[in-house]
Amino acid sequence: MILSVRDLRVSFRTHDGPVRAIDGVSFDLEESEILGVVGESGSGKTVSLLAVMGLITDPNATIQGSIRYKGRELVGLPPRELRRLRGNEIAMIFQDPMTALTPVYTIGWQIAEQIRAHRGVSKAKAMERVEELLAEVNFPNPHEAMSRYPHQLSGGMRQRAVIAMALSCDPALLVADEPTTALDVTVQAGILDLVRKLRAKHKSAVVFITHDMGVVSELADRVMVMYAGRVVERGTRMELFSDPRHPYTRALLGSIPPLTGQKPRRLPAIPGSPPSLLRLPQGCAFGPRCPVRYEPCESGRPGLGGGAHAAACFRVAQA
Amino acid sequence: MIDADRPILETRSLAKRFSIGTRFSAEGRRTVHAVDNVSLTVRRGETVGLVGESGCGKSTLARCLVRLYDITDGKLLFEGDDITSKSLSELRPLRRRLQMVFQDPSASLNPRRRVGDLVAEPLRIHGKLSAKEIAARVAELFELVGLLPDHMMRYPHEFSGGQRQRVGIARAIALNPDLVVLDEPVSALDVSVQAQIVNLLADLQEKLKLTYIFIAHDLSVVRQVSTRIAVMYLGSIVEEGPAEEVFATPAHPYSQALISAVPVVETTPTGTRKRIILTGDVPSPLKPPSGCRFHPRCPIAADRCRSERPELTEHRPGRKMACHFPTLT
Ligand SMILES: Nc1ncnc2c1ncn2[C@@H]1O[C@H](COP(=O)(O)OP(=O)(O)OP(=O)(O)O)[C@@H](O)[C@H]1O
Ligand SMILES: Nc1ncnc2c1ncn2[C@@H]1O[C@H](COP(=O)(O)OP(=O)(O)OP(=O)(O)O)[C@@H](O)[C@H]1O
Ligand code: SF4
Ligand code: SF4
Ligand SMILES: [Mg+2]
Ligand SMILES: [Mg+2]
Numbered sequence: 001m002i003l004s005v006r007d008l009r010v011s012f013r014t015h016d017g018p019v020r021a022i023d024g025v026s027f028d029l030e031e032s033e034i035l036g037v038v039g040e041s042g043s044g045k046t047v048s049l050l051a052v053m054g055l056i057t058d059p060n061a062t063i064q065g066s067i068r069y070k071g072r073e074l075v076g077l078p079p080r081e082l083r084r085l086r087g088n089e090i091a092m093i094f095q096d097p098m099t100a101l102t103p104v105y106t107i108g109w110q111i112a113e114q115i116r117a118h119r120g121v122s123k124a125k126a127m128e129r130v131e132e133l134l135a136e137v138n139f140p141n142p143h144e145a146m147s148r149y150p151h152q153l154s155g156g157m158r159q160r161a162v163i164a165m166a167l168s169c170d171p172a173l174l175v176a177d178e179p180t181t182a183l184d185v186t187v188q189a190g191i192l193d194l195v196r197k198l199r200a201k202h203k204s205a206v207v208f209i210t211h212d213m214g215v216v217s218e219l220a221d222r223v224m225v226m227y228a229g230r231v232v233e234r235g236t237r238m239e240l241f242s243d244p245r246h247p248y249t250r251a252l253l254g255s256i257p258p259l260t261g262q263k264p265r266r267l268p269a270i271p272g273s274p275p276s277l278l279r280l281p282q283g284c285a286f287g288p289r290c291p292v293r294y295e296p297c298e299s300g301r302p303g304l305g306g307g308a309h310a311a312a313c314f315r316v317a318q319a
Numbered sequence: 320m321i322d323a324d325r326p327i328l329e330t331r332s333l334a335k336r337f338s339i340g341t342r343f344s345a346e347g348r349r350t351v352h353a354v355d356n357v358s359l360t361v362r363r364g365e366t367v368g369l370v371g372e373s374g375c376g377k378s379t380l381a382r383c384l385v386r387l388y389d390i391t392d393g394k395l396l397f398e399g400d401d402i403t404s405k406s407l408s409e410l411r412p413l414r415r416r417l418q419m420v421f422q423d424p425s426a427s428l429n430p431r432r433r434v435g436d437l438v439a440e441p442l443r444i445h446g447k448l449s450a451k452e453i454a455a456r457v458a459e460l461f462e463l464v465g466l467l468p469d470h471m472m473r474y475p476h477e478f479s480g481g482q483r484q485r486v487g488i489a490r491a492i493a494l495n496p497d498l499v500v501l502d503e504p505v506s507a508l509d510v511s512v513q514a515q516i517v518n519l520l521a522d523l524q525e526k527l528k529l530t531y532i533f534i535a536h537d538l539s540v541v542r543q544v545s546t547r548i549a550v551m552y553l554g555s556i557v558e559e560g561p562a563e564e565v566f567a568t569p570a571h572p573y574s575q576a577l578i579s580a581v582p583v584v585e586t587t588p589t590g591t592r593k594r595i596i597l598t599g600d601v602p603s604p605l606k607p608p609s610g611c612r613f614h615p616r617c618p619i620a621a622d623r624c625r626s627e628r629p630e631l632t633e634h635r636p637g638r639k640m641a642c643h644f645p646t647l648t
C-alpha cells in the first residue's frame with residue numbers, strides 16, 4: 001500500500017462561516033495503480049490532494065484525519081520532512097504547467113537542478129539524465145529542447161516538460177490535478193498515453209484528477225466520484241462505468257452526449273446546480289437534484305460504507 | 320419571400336489577418352493568418368458546428384461573421400446581400416438579426432446591474448417599445464430561458480454559471496435574431512449543467528426558428544447540437560459535412576485524428592477504439608507550412624502535399640474535404 005487516507009476533513013474559516021471543503025474522505029492506493037478522481041467544480045478534488053501533499057498553507061484551514069504514505073503518518077509531519085518527500089518520492093503535475101516552471105531559465109537547466117537537488121550528481125550527469133527524460137516524454141529533439149525557455153514551447157510541450165521533471169525523481173506516487181484540461185484533445189491523447197506507459201515502466205502509483213468521465217474511463221484502474229466534499233461512489237473502472245449505482249454518477253454519465261450512434265433528441269439533464277458548501281441542503285447533498293429522492297434522504301447524509309464498489313445513497317444501501 | 324434553401328449567411332474566400340509587432344520590435348511587423356480562405360454557407364434553421372484545435376481560428380471566424388471584426392479579404396453575404404464592408408450605421412438594422420453569445424457570461428454582464436435590467440438593455444437600445452412593453456418582453460424572455468420572475472431583481476454574482484449563461488442567452492435572443500453565433504457557450508459550465516443549456520438551445524431553436532453557429536471544444540457536445548460541422552485547421556476549413564456522417568466516417572486525416580482522440584466512456588475491459596496520436600505541434604499561423612498546412616503532422620503525407628495546397632472540394636454530395644488523399648467510404 002502506497003497511500004492510505006482515512007476520514008480526511010479539511011475546513012476553511014471564511015467571512016460567511018466555515019466551509020467544509022472535505023468532509024470525511026477515505027481511500028487507498030496500491031503500487032502502480034491509477035486512481036481517477038472525478039467531480040464537478042468545487043467538489044473538493046484539489047483540496048483533498050493538496051492536503052495529501054501537505055500543501056494547504058491557508059492559515060484558516062483545519063485538517064483532520066489520517067494520511068499514511070507507505071505506512072508513515074503525514075498529518076502533523078514538519079514541513080521540512082514533507083518537502084523532502086515531495087521532491088524525492090512524491091511528484092505533482094498541475095493544470096497550468098507554469099506553476100512548476102520558471103520563465104527565466106531553460107527547461108533543461110530547471111530539470112537538471114531538480115535532479116541535482118535531490119540526487120547529488122554532477123552537472124554533466126544530470127544533463128544526460130534530462131535528455132533521457134525529455135526523450136521519454138516524446139520530445140522529438142530532446143537535446144535541442146533542453147536549451148529552450150518555457151515560452152518557446154507549446155502548452156502540450158510545457159506539460160510534457162513538467163512530467164519529465166516530475167519523473168526525474170522516479171516518484172513512487174504521482175499526483176496529477178487536471179493536467180490535460182487546458183490542452184487540445186489531440187495533445188491530451190498523447191499525454192494520457194504517456195501516463196499509461198510511465199506507470200508500466202516506473203511502477204508509479206498515480207492519482208489523476210479530472211472532471212472528464214471519458215478521461216477517467218480511459219486511464220483509471222479505480223475511480224472515486226466526489227460531490228460536495230464527499231466521495232459518493234467508488235469502484236473499479238468497470239464497476240463504475242458498467243454498473244454505476246449512485247444517482248449522481250448515473251445522471252452524470254447519462255448527460256454526456258454520445259460520440260457515435262443515434263443522437264438523443266434531448267439530453268437527460270440534471271436539474272439545478274451543485275450546492276454551495278456554505279448552504280448545504282438538509283440530508284443528502286444531492287437530494288434537491290436527485291430524481292429518486294424519498295423521505296429517508298432528508299434524515300441525514302448517507303454514508304459510503306465499506307465494500308470495494310460502494311455508493312453513498314440510502315436507496316443503494318437498501319437495495 | 321423567405322426561401323428555406325436560400326443561405327442566410329455565406330462567406331466567400333474569407334480571410335482575417337492580424338498585424339502584430341511594429342517595425343521596431345525584435346521580429347519586426349508580422350502577420351497572423353488567423354482565418355484563411357474560408358467559404359462557408361449557412362442555411363436557415365441549421366446549426367453549423369465549428370471544431371478544431373485551440374488557435375485554429377474558430378473565434379476569429381465567428382467574430383468576422385457578425386462583423387465584430389473587419390474582414391481582411393473575401394466576402395460576407397447576409398441573405399445574399401454583400402455586407403463585407405458595410406459601415407456601422409449601415410449595419411445597424413442587421414445587428415438585431417445577428418447576435419453572439421460568449422463563453423464567459425460574467426465577463427459580458429455588468430456586475431452592478433440587476434439581471435432584469437441587463438436583459439432589457441438591448442430592447443431599450445434597439446427597440447421602439449414602451450416601458451410597459453419592455454417589462455412584458457423581459458418577463459417572457461425569462462420564462463423562455465428557464466429563469467424565475469423573482470430572479471429579475473438579482474445581480475449576476477448571485478447566480479450560478481448555468482444561470483448566468485441563461486441570462487446571456489436571454490439577452491442574445493431579446494431582439495428576435497435570425498442567427499446566433501455561440502462561442503463556447505457551455506465550456507465554462509459544470510458537466511451536469513451543460514446538458515441543461517444544450518437542451519435549452521435546442522428548444523429555443525425550434526420555437527424561434529433560429530440558425531446557430533456553434534463553437535465548443537467538447538466534440539460530443541458539438542455533434543449533439545449541430546446538423547453540419549466544419550473542421551478547421553490553421554485558419555481554414557479542412558472538412559465539412561453532416562455532423563453524424565463526419566463523426567462516423569471522417570475523411571480528412573486531421574478530422575480522423577481529432578475525432579479518434581476524444582476520450583469516451585467505455586465499458587469494455589480494454590479500449591477498443593483505435594487512436595491516432597499526432598506527433599508534432601500545431602504550427603504557427605505566423606508561418607503556415609507550404610502546400611497542405613497539415614502536412615508536417617499528417618501520417619500519410621506525400622510529396623505532392625508539401626508543394627500543392629488542396630482545395631476544399633465536394634467529393635460526395637454534401638461532403639467536402641481539403642485533402643489530396645481523403646478516405647472516402
Ligand atoms: N482557501 C480556501 N478558503 C475557503 N474555501 C476554499 C479554499 N480553498 C478551497 N475552498 C473551497 O473548497 C471547495 C473545494 O475546492 P476544490 O478546489 O478542491 O474543488 P475542485 O473539486 O478541485 O474544483 P475544480 O474542478 O473547480 O478545480 C470549494 O468550494 C472551494 O471554494
Ligand atoms: N486580436 C488578435 N491579434 C493577433 N492575433 C490574434 C488576435 N486574435 C486572435 N489571434 C490569433 O489568431 C489565431 C486564431 O485565434 P482564435 O482565437 O480565433 O482561435 P480559436 O480557434 O478560437 O482558439 P480557442 O479554441 O483557443 O478559443 C491564433 O493564432 C491567435 O493567436
Ligand atoms: S440518498 Fe436519496 S437523495 Fe441522495 S442520492 Fe440517494 S436517493 Fe438521491
Ligand atoms: S493533403 Fe496530404 S498532407 Fe494534407 S491532409 Fe491530405 S494527405 Fe495529409
Ligand atoms: Mg481543482
Ligand atoms: Mg476561441
